Amino acid sequence: MxxxxxxxxxxxxxxxxxxxxxxxxxxxxxxxxxxxxxxxxxxxxxxxxxxxxxxxxxxxxxxxxxxxxxxxxxxxxxxxxxxxxxxxxxxxxxxxxxxxxxxxxxxxxxxxxxxxxxxxxxxxxxxxxxxxxxxxxxxxxxxxxxxxxxxxxxxxxxxxxxxxxxxxxxxxxxxxxxxxxxxxxxxxxxxxxxxxxxxxxxxxxxxxxxxxxxxxxxxxxxxxxxxxxxxxxxxxxxxxxxxxxxxxxxxxxxxxxxxxxxxxxxxxxxxxxxxxxxHDIDYHVKKDILGSRRTLLFIEGNQNSLDQHIYQILFPDISVIPQGNCTAVERVVNGITSTETLHWVKAFGLIDADDRQQDELDKLKENNIFSLPCYSVESLYYGTDMIYQIALKQASVTGEDAGILKNTALQEAMTAIEPHKERLCSRLCERKVRTEIKFPDWEYIKNRDDFGFDLDLKSIRETEIQKFDSYMEAQDINSIIGRYPVRETPILNKIAGALGFQNRGKYESSVRQLLIDNEEVRIKTRNLLGDLVTVIKGEQEPTERLCA
Structure with missing residues (x-):
């Protein structure tokens, strides 16, 4: 040579x-x-x-x-x-x-x-x-x-x-x-x-x-x-x-x-x-794939968020990488999938639905970007099934009745959420308005002389309040947690306290440990993510209703 x-x-x-x-x-x-x-x-x-x-x-x-x-x-x-x-x-x-x-x-x-x-x-x-x-x-x-x-x-x-x-x-x-x-x-x-x-x-x-x-x-x-x-x-x-x-x-x-x-x-x-x-690879894309597994899941949030911790447990065989916001998730997934030289890397994204229209969600799904079927990741931590599983875990130590623990936690949650109805409904209406109002780009402005939109905000708000009231009447805590930004209320700490935890952080840590220890609960929780699981695992797995 x-x-x-x-x-x-x-x-x-x-x-x-x-x-x-x-x-x-x-x-x-x-x-x-x-x-x-x-x-x-x-x-x-x-x-x-x-x-x-x-x-x-x-x-x-x-x-x-x-x-x-x-x-x-x-x-x-x-x-x-x-x-x-x-x-x-x-x-x-x-x-x-x-x-x-x-x-x-x-x-x-x-x-x-x-x-x-x-x-x-x-x-x-x-x-x-x-x-x-x-x-x-x-x-x-x-x-x-x-x-x-x-x-x-x-x-x-x-x-x-x-x-x-x-x-x-x-x-x-x-x-x-x-x-x-x-x-x-x-x-x-x-x-x-x-x-x-x-x-x-x-x-x-x-x-x-x-x-x-x-x-x-x-x-x-x-x-x-x-x-x-x-x-x-x-x-x-x-x-x-x-x-x-x-x-x-x-x-x-x-x-x-x-x-x-x-x-x-x-x-x-x-x-x-x-x-x-x-290879023409974007700097940020290259940084994300180096040192990672061949399959990557990009999520919203950061390294210390609830998202990162639970998704890494639910998908132990892939690399879960926080990107901050949904725009960054879309950018990096599209960047990897469009780079032919990275044919050995499989990239997926998981973002909040944010009241997007179904046709937009379907388009994102074509690019391996999936939406969380609820307002936020708290639904995975605080759904009624998970609350009951944690109640069973606590009861095995204290000797209390798991069913009573669960019901007490749910009642505490419903009582704590009622005073926040107006704010939670208004917050959701705000997101809906932001989604429906499409600000014109410069080409649209150049070609038109009249602009305007008609939005019945009062009707939107009343409809949302009626929906909230129906959840309260049905004691449907899953729909409430899945639809509204409940992290801004005392509800999560109330649930944690009713189950014997000092704060929600202790409860959430117990949830993650349960997912690590109990394969059946882990699989059931993972399946709540629906199509994302189907595509990543390459096989059809049953999905369950999580949010309204």
Missing amino acids: PDGSYSFSYPGVDNQTQNIPLNNGDILFVLGANGTGKSGLIHKIYTQNAGKAKRISAHRQTWFNSNALDFTPATRMQAAQNINSRDSQIQSRWKDENGVQKSQIVIFDLINAENVRAREIAKAIDQNNTARAEEYAKANHPPIEVLNHLLQLSNLPIKIFVEKNEKVFARKNNGNPYSIAELSDGERNAILIASDVLTAEENTLFLIDEPERHLHRSIISPLLSSLFQKRPDCAFIIATHDVGLPMDNPESNVLVVRGCEWNGSQISAWDADLISAD
Whole structure:
């Protein structure tokens, strides 16, 4: 294989060999969770590129025994041979028997690079070729000077320098010098990674496993980006858990490793998806899919909302990602489904119905965006069936009658909701008016001279009040919770208190634990989401009436 080209192939779980082209200047992030086989894949690539690859392992030693140079050129060469031999063995994935030698080699190579530069310049001067000396000095900056510049760019205010007897010292913020052995773990780690890359020969494939260890993102991200720019004559493969690292380097390719198959103590195949830098993927879309499962459910709300917690329990095999509002959910789902290169990603959306017309909901459904069949997610937590299940759970501890607990909770809820009738009905009318009033766009305005709409707000309000009264008369708590913004009333805390909980947060936590522990209740609750469940699971499951 010619210089500047490298081998990268692995067996896939589909029994097909996957090949990824890799050449100088290329950057590939291998992204995956713990246990997916990232380190095993890095080891395989290392053995495929024997003599060309330089490996910086995740379990690397980040300390120095001293700041003195203990190697001679001969011992350095012998140590490198030992390291190459050890790194080729399968146990090197988790065991590093040459940690001390690797750290010493880094220091040796850094000082040696300085000395080589100085000798070349001195040789030109001795030959009275000052032009050559100046040309060489200009083209080859002092390695330690380059290292210090990178450290500054990476938010590390330290400088490295060599004193007599070739001892290496550090200085922070122009303070007193001290041994590099006294640096922090993060500082030493940054120096080891940067020095390894800066002093390597051209046409080297760098395999860096978990560079974020011991280093904050504000340091490792700019450090890696700077190293990529400094060594376009090399290629980089970075194995990481940090989704932010590939996002900070948009010119990179990303291999998302989902898992692996084992044959005894050896990995026999990997399950992975490649996202090429050439793929035209929106930044936010890419951020959402990296590190996620192949099936994604985008929802309204945020990371701390009731939605996120309960949907992740109801759909444990997919990634549930909050997007804030319905517009953001629609944008990201449409962005993924319209990107052909993401054919292996299945994206779905779940939004509030917000009194949308049925034809609009049907159109959204064609794009895998489904509506929650009620006002808000509280209906999943506080429906009568769920209240009874929690009453049973409480009764098993207190010895009380579950039926009485449930009825007490429902009566407390109905009593608490009555004083809020006018406000709840008005809030729903407000949403209805906002939905029905279609503000004209500029083209409509340009082509018409008269504008106006006729809205009988009094009739809308009276109809809503009649509907509310009918629910109250029928003691239909499901319809009330499913239709109105009850979180703005005391009703939820009243239900929680009647069941023996200090507050609604304690009750909602108990609901989530019940869903985790009880598969039957979990399935029944999930089925309340109707068409979304049918499409995600790929099979028809019974649905139940949840809201009026």
